[in-house]
Amino acid sequence: MKFPYFKYHPNPLQTSSVSQSDRTCIRCNQARCFIYTGPVYAVDNLSERLCPWCIANGEAAHQFGATFSDPYSLLHHGIAKEIAIEVAERTPGYISWQQEEWLSHCNDACEFHGDATQEDVKNASIETKQQWFLDNNADEAFWQTVTECYMPQGSPAFYKFKCRHCQMILLGWDCA
Numbered sequence: 001m002k003f004p005y006f007k008y009h010p011n012p013l014q015t016s017s018v019s020q021s022d023r024t025c026i027r028c029n030q031a032r033c034f035i036y037t038g039p040v041y042a043v044d045n046l047s048e049r050l051c052p053w054c055i056a057n058g059e060a061a062h063q064f065g066a067t068f069s070d071p072y073s074l075l076h077h078g079i080a081k082e083i084a085i086e087v088a089e090r091t092p093g094y095i096s097w098q099q100e101e102w103l104s105h106c107n108d109a110c111e112f113h114g115d116a117t118q119e120d121v122k123n124a125s126i127e128t129k130q131q132w133f134l135d136n137n138a139d140e141a142f143w144q145t146v147t148e149c150y151m152p153q154g155s156p157a158f159y160k161f162k163c164r165h166c167q168m169i170l171l172g173w174d175c176a
Contacts, residue, residue, distance in 0.1 A: 001032065004056035007164070008091045008102075008109050012038075015114035017092040018052050025051035027060050038093040039100070042066035052092065061089035068093035073101040074109055083109050096157060097174045103161040105131075105168055110161035115152040116171055120160055122147070128169050136173070146173070 003013075012018040013034075021035035026049040036055055040046040042064045054060040061067060068091060071084035087102050087109045094100055094112055103110045124132070133139060146156050155176035162169055 009112045012092040027054040105163035106165035113160040116158035116160040
């Protein structure tokens, strides 16, 4: 069976939100060689118990009342409810230090591409940095402070997002 496509998280294997596994999905009762390893917000403990197919088709969200990211940031920025629901209920989420925030641009949710590399941060475009300043009520001095010792998977953390329309790179961030 072909691996499901997630337009807002195009490579969940690369970002480690999905891993190879022989575990059986609790929803479809199939071992499909992959298991979701990202966050699950549900009453039941579904950690590493869902396959990507049951996330993609919405069955995991429907059966367990599960979400995989918080839709608030998208809705707060005026993104259409159906897009926010697709991200929250049918897209693998990502693990962050505090609460993840799915970024948006051009009236759509962005693609998530995992932890930003040191080069992504060091070579951030003027537009990327200006958007980060705006999103975080910050300035160049604060940017220099939080980026000077950046290491992927560390604190502070930077997450790479890409606008699906204009291709602009946006950086989300969080810290322990």
